[in-house]
Amino acid sequence: xxxxxxxxxxxxxxxxxxxxxxxxxxxxxxxxxxxxxxxxxxxxxxxxxxxxxxxxxxxxxxxxxxxxxxxxxxxxxxxxxxxxxxxxxxxxxxxxxxxxxxxxxxxxxxxxxxxxxxxxxxxxxxxxxxxxxxxxxxxxxxxxxxxxxxxxxxxxxxxxxxxxxxxxxxxxxxxxxxxxxxxxxxxxxxxxxxxxxxxxxxxxxxxxxxxxxxxxxxxxxxxxxxxxxxxxxxxxxxxxxxxxxxxxxxxxxxxxxxxxxxxxxxx
Numbered sequence: 001x002x003x004x005x006x007x008x009x010x011x012x013x014x015x016x017x018x019x020x021x022x023x024x025x026x027x028x029x030x031x032x033x034x035x036x037x038x039x040x041x042x043x044x045x046x047x048x049x050x051x052x053x054x055x056x057x058x059x060x061x062x063x064x065x066x067x068x069x070x071x072x073x074x075x076x077x078x079x080x081x082x083x084x085x086x087x088x089x090x091x092x093x094x095x096x097x098x099x100x101x102x103x104x105x106x107x108x109x110x111x112x113x114x115x116x117x118x119x120x121x122x123x124x125x126x127x128x129x130x131x132x133x134x135x136x137x138x139x140x141x142x143x144x145x146x147x148x149x150x151x152x153x154x155x156x157x158x159x160x161x162x163x164x165x166x167x168x169x170x171x172x173x174x175x176x177x178x179x180x181x182x183x184x185x186x187x188x189x190x191x192x193x194x195x196x197x198x199x200x201x202x203x204x205x206x207x208x209x210x211x212x213x214x215x216x217x218x219x220x221x222x223x224x225x226x227x228x229x230x231x232x233x234x235x236x237x238x239x240x241x242x243x244x245x246x247x248x249x250x251x252x253x254x255x256x257x258x259x260x261x262x263x264x265x266x267x
Contacts, residue, residue, distance in 0.1 A: 019188075033189070134170040196220070212230065231245055
């Protein structure tokens with residue numbers, strides 16, 4: 001019982017890119033990944049994108065633009081509804097986002113083992129864009145060995161069961177011997193993702209209630225590599241304000257690595 005076969009007829013003129021929900025971070029119809037160190041606000045930024053897409057906000061102080069409005073959801077292996085509500089409420093109260101209601105599913109088992117419950121949730125809420133937080137737990141393994149490889153393959157096969165969905169997946173950092181960062185776990189996480197960004201915080205913190213972060217585009221199968229995108233986060237106990245910030249790469253890399261990283265980026 002595989003999928004129906006078809007004949008692809010190339011379009012010679014007027015070839016159209018699949019498009020984005022938020023350019024260039026959430027490309028339609030592919031697994032998109034944001035990975036980074038703990039505390040770089042990966043989940044906060046992902047929730048911000050969901051809020052912008054849900055409201056179809058095309059003019060935001062964050063610099064992120066939602067090209068269309070559609071139904072979003074969060075599949076959460078990391079936190080709970082109360083903590084997510086706290087972050088979301090602060091984003092709305094800080095006027096980073098307009099008010100919106102977010103379908104939320106707390107997950108405890110790997111995606112593959114919980115696929116029927118997830119499918120019911122997506123169908124009932126008519127979801128088109130889903131955030132998975134986070135990859136290791138959702139895949140059922142963050143190991144690099146053959147067991148990790150098997151878990152990674154099963155995870156992406158499960159995503160394929162939802163051909164009309166677009167996914168933004170949050171993952172953690174790993175460092176190899178040269179100090180280069182990559183997605184933590186099997187290298188298949190990188191191979192099967194189609195649009196990958198690393199979230200990096202600035203080396204020096206401005207103050208305890210402000211932070212500068214940058215989204216650095218690392219891999220894309222269907223587009224050019226985009227310039228880094230910078231954000232300034234301003235916190236209080238009741239608000240989170242996110243505004244666009246110029247991403248000066250010297251803020252984000254150690255001097256030893258900056259030349260190598262810049263050369264890599266320019267390539």
